[in-house]
Amino acid sequence: EVVMTQSPATLSVSPGERVTLSCRASQSVSSSLAWYQQKPGQAPRLLIHGASTRATGIPARFSGSGSGTEFTLTISSLQSEDFAIYYCQQYNNWPLTFGGGTKAEIK
Amino acid sequence: EVQLSQSGGGLVLPGGSLTLACAASGFTFRNTAMTWVRQAPGKGLEWVSTFTGSFSTTYSADSVKGRFTISRDNSKNTLYLQMNSLRADDAAVYYCAKSPSSDYPYYFDSWGQGTLVTVSS
Numbered sequence: 001e002v003v004m005t006q007s008p009a010t011l012s013v014s015p016g017e018r019v020t021l022s023c024r025a026s027q028s029v030s031s032s033l034a035w036y037q038q039k040p041g042q043a044p045r046l047l048i049h050g051a052s053t054r055a056t057g058i059p060a061r062f063s064g065s066g067s068g069t070e071f072t073l074t075i076s077s078l079q080s081e082d083f084a085i086y087y088c089q090q091y092n093n094w095p096l097t098f099g100g101g102t103k104a105e106i107k
Numbered sequence: 108e109v110q111l112s113q114s115g116g117g118l119v120l121p122g123g124s125l126t127l128a129c130a131a132s133g134f135t136f137r138n139t140a141m142t143w144v145r146q147a148p149g150k151g152l153e154w155v156s157t158f159t160g161s162f163s164t165t166y167s168a169d170s171v172k173g174r175f176t177i178s179r180d181n182s183k184n185t186l187y188l189q190m191n192s193l194r195a196d197d198a199a200v201y202y203c204a205k206s207p208s209s210d211y212p213y214y215f216d217s218w219g220q221g222t223l224v225t226v227s228s
Contacts, residue, residue, distance in 0.1 A: 034214035036152075043202055043218035044152065055216060087152055091213040094166050096142075096154040 002026055002090050006099035012107040019078050021102045023071040023088035032092035035064055035073045038101075039084045047086075048073065078104065109133040109217040111203050116222030123193050123226075129186040129203030129219050137181040140206040140213060143188045145199035146221075155201070156188065160209025171197075190224070198226045 003026040013019055023033065031051040036044035046055040048064035051071055061076040075082055083106055088099040115127040129141070143155040156167040156177040165177050176189040186203050200223050204215035 032212060036215075038152075043221055044215070045218070046214065046216050049207075049212065049214045049216075089152070089154075089214060091211070095168050096157070096213055098152040098154065101151045 004099035010103045014107045019075040021073040025069045028068045029090040029092035031067045034089045036087045111219035113219040113222045118225045124191045127188040131184045136184040138209045141186045142204045144202045147199040193226045
């Protein structure tokens with residue numbers, strides 16, 4: 001099983017700050033990596049797939065990078081609506097696995 | 108517009124059974140891989156089971172193998188999850204989710220609203 005490790009677990013940030021979230025895979029997943037955003041009481045929303053391709057309707061302030069085992073989600077200027085939990089997911093191998101999440105909270 | 112409408116959650120006794128349903132619209136259901144993902148209270152996301160679109164292959168997490176069965180009725184555009192021998196650690200919000208195609212890649216571009224399964228005596 002590919003273990004996905006996200007860091008940090010919690011990120012305290014101010015609106016307007018640049019934010020970088022990390023996701024590490026225990027073995028290479030190539031570029032088969034997706035990022036999701038989840039707000040309280042809501043289903044997750046796809047942000048990024050293929051490690052760096054923004055999903056339809058996702059603002060340009062969200063960007064993804066990386067391949068192999070190291071991945072990054074960057075939010076260039078955090079908006080109030082971006083305070084949420086972010087999950088990475090690999091889909092290169094079965095079982096599909098998610099990271100434990102990074103919570104972006106207001107400083 | 109893609110819509111995934113879930114039903115079937117509720118309270119069940121340990122060892123009991125429950126079936127979840129996910130009614131799909133707005134895309135060609137029979138050609139799309141569909142998945143169940145769950146989230147225990149206050150926890151992260153856990154993949155449960157996938158039913159592919161082309162060869163009708165299913166994959167399931169070890170934690171549910173032999174107890175949960177994923178199925179689909181393409182004539183009704185509906186995905187199911189039959190859950191047997193439920194345990195306390197199966198309690199979670201269960202989401203159905205669609206992938207962009209019938210097979211790889213297995214990421215999820217639309218999600219249902221979620222349905223709560225509570226396992227308790």
